[in-house]
Amino acid sequence: MSDEYILEVSNLRQYFPIRSGFLQRVVGQIKAVDGVSFAVKQNEVLGLVGESGCGKTTVGRTVLRLYDPTAGEIWYRTRSGERVNVAQLPPGELKPLRREMRMIFQDPFSSLNPRRTVKELIGEPLQIHRVARGRALEERVAQLMAEVGLDPAYMERYPHEFSGGQRQRIGIARTLSLSPRLIIADEPVSALDVSVQAQVLNLLQSLKDEFGLTLLFIAHDLSVVEHISDRIAVMYVGKIVEMAPAEELLRRPLHPYAEALVSAVPPADPDLQSRRIILEGDVPSPANPPAGCVFHPRCRYANSGSCRTVEPPLQEVEPGHFVACHLAKELHLAGIGG
Numbered sequence: 247m248s249d250e251y252i253l254e255v256s257n258l259r260q261y262f263p264i265r266s267g268f269l270q271r272v273v274g275q276i277k278a279v280d281g282v283s284f285a286v287k288q289n290e291v292l293g294l295v296g297e298s299g300c301g302k303t304t305v306g307r308t309v310l311r312l313y314d315p316t317a318g319e320i321w322y323r324t325r326s327g328e329r330v331n332v333a334q335l336p337p338g339e340l341k342p343l344r345r346e347m348r349m350i351f352q353d354p355f356s357s358l359n360p361r362r363t364v365k366e367l368i369g370e371p372l373q374i375h376r377v378a379r380g381r382a383l384e385e386r387v388a389q390l391m392a393e394v395g396l397d398p399a400y401m402e403r404y405p406h407e408f409s410g411g412q413r414q415r416i417g418i419a420r421t422l423s424l425s426p427r428l429i430i431a432d433e434p435v436s437a438l439d440v441s442v443q444a445q446v447l448n449l450l451q452s453l454k455d456e457f458g459l460t461l462l463f464i465a466h467d468l469s470v471v472e473h474i475s476d477r478i479a480v481m482y483v484g485k486i487v488e489m490a491p492a493e494e495l496l497r498r499p500l501h502p503y504a505e506a507l508v509s510a511v512p513p514a515d516p517d518l519q520s521r522r523i524i525l526e527g528d529v530p531s532p533a534n535p536p537a538g539c540v541f542h543p544r545c546r547y548a549n550s551g552s553c554r555t556v557e558p559p560l561q562e563v564e565p566g567h568f569v570a571c572h573l574a575k576e577l578h579l580a581g582i583g584g
């Protein structure tokens with residue numbers, strides 16, 4: 247891993263307007279991403295986890311400028327070593343970056359056009375970016391299929407002729423076709439059978455090593471990202487509440503929400519009793535988040551003072567270990583293995 251950051255996101259906000267009535271007036275904001283900062287080193291995997299609706303996909307899409315951010319900076323180091331703020335780039339200058347930064351989507355069923363052959367699907371980015379055509383295109387598609395463990399003999403087939411895991415492989419080949427450097431993998435295995443998930447995770451891991459890729463790996467489940475991630479960031483209602491090296495976060499979570507997520511990870515040793523923490527109540531709406539710490543209404547440790555009134559900042563409490571909790575220094579939370 248290089249020490250250079252390939253991506254540095256600072257204070258990112260993505261608010262969506264809520265419109266109402268005949269005139270469609272803006273009556274509120276959904277604060278889908280509300281002040282998120284993180285950085286990813288070249289060839290590193292940063293896992294981004296949190297319950298559905300906490301803003302993970304919005305972070306990914308905003309980093310790729312599929313949305314214009316409400317606020318914040320997205321510094322990306324290009325292949326040629328230049329640092330650009332993706333948040334501010336004019337649309338005309340985004341195209342070359344779209345080759346370097348790519349997304350793998352959650353659902354391999356709906357993200358592939360059913361009327362296109364595998365050859366067309368994998369070859370399309372190469373055509374759009376005028377990288378290859380004709381014979382060269384076909385050769386590149388065959389090479390990509392082999393790379394992701396698909397038989398190139400099937401390139402004239404359609405997506406429905408493949409299983410879910412194979413379809414996700416097609417999606418990955420499509421993502422890889424332009425030799426990207428940064429991949430945002432948005433729940434790439436969530437729609438797959440458990441038995442197939444590990445195969446696709448292993449494939450992503452080996453492709454990452456082979457091509458020196460950098461990954462932002464999004465999942466709602468900590469057990470999916472624990473092995474592939476170097477570091478893990480935990481999101482809750484639009485904010486990162488804890489970020490640490492993966493092992494450290496699992497062994498010694500410092501945020502009560504992270505503790506609950508860790509408690510849901512099945513223990514490696516089946517004899518160890520897992521003490522799963524069931525969170526009471528619902529995830530608050532990002533249109534109307536609670537005052538103070540966003541997690542306090544569901545937190546079993548919350549006090550009636552600062553937790554309810556003061557928003558805790560994300561602070562580095564130990565080298566590389568960040569947490570946003572007023573009580574982080576007092577609590578002794580349980581991690582994996584005790």
Ligand SMILES: Nc1ncnc2c1ncn2[C@@H]1O[C@H](COP(=O)(O)OP(=O)(O)O)[C@@H](O)[C@H]1O
Binds near residue numbers: 278
């Ligand atoms: N395009 C959009 N317009 C309005 N609200 C959105 C849009 N995309 C996401 N949201 C809302 O933003 C919040 C975060 O969504 P999302 O990023 O999809 O979460 P996750 O990927 O963690 O499940 C949710 O409340 C969702 O309903």
Ligand SMILES: [Mg+2]
Binds near residue numbers: 302432
């Ligand atoms: Mg999502």
